[in-house]
Amino acid sequence: MALTGQKERCVTGIEGLDSILGGGLPRGSLVLVTGVPGVGKTSLALEFAIRGAGMGEKSVVLTTVERPDKLMASVPEFDFFHQGLIDSGMLQFKEVVEFLEGSTISGWPDTRDEFATLGENIAAYITENGVRRVVIDTYHTLFYGIEDDTIGRDLLLSLSESMYANNCTGVLVADAVLGTSIESIIADGVIVLDNYVRRSDLLRTMQVLKMKATSHSRAKYVIDLTTCGVLVTPLLRGGA
16 A cells, blocks of 8 residues: 555566565656666566566567567566467567657657657657556667767656656666766666675675655665566675
8 A cells, every 4th residue: 555645656566676665666757777788677677567567557668779579589488477468469569660660760760850759659659558667678779879968868858758647657778877877867766786796606786776756775685587587685795
């Protein structure tokens, strides 16, 4: 039960993360999941989308690097996934450039107006199809070769407004350097995945740096990627 004054929660289905956040992500928020390669960002984001589809929330995964069919090839490894989620349309995988089909733009967007069109088309799709969860993997690759960083800012603001207006919760996957990055400033939440060396072991860790509209732990937790999903346990530093 949500506490008085708190926003409705979007239960991620990742038990440890939901516990840290007091019930899930605030509904309608845009959350940045960032970290170095290989720490589980895509696995966490995919579980968020698949769990949502399984709970009856239409979920869309937008890819910018891998083809949807290649990304989908890893999904059956999850015990909680079944093909019916895709067959029913509850879980969809799409390339970002699909949202430029039918426009005068050919290929990858590279101007402010073209990125504005992309944002408008994604927003329209969310509204028209009742989408409740969106994942973009990965966000930064949208802007490779784009020198004007305000284009990325404007698209991010557009996406954030669309999520909020449609009560849709979004996750952006990014290999980002934090600090004063525009993504970490604009995003409603920031979850950092990292590596932690303990003796001869290289552990994956998760830390919620910020999450608007909810109190949360800022401690680091160990995560393990399994067929049952992302498992979260406290990081015990003794004997490091």
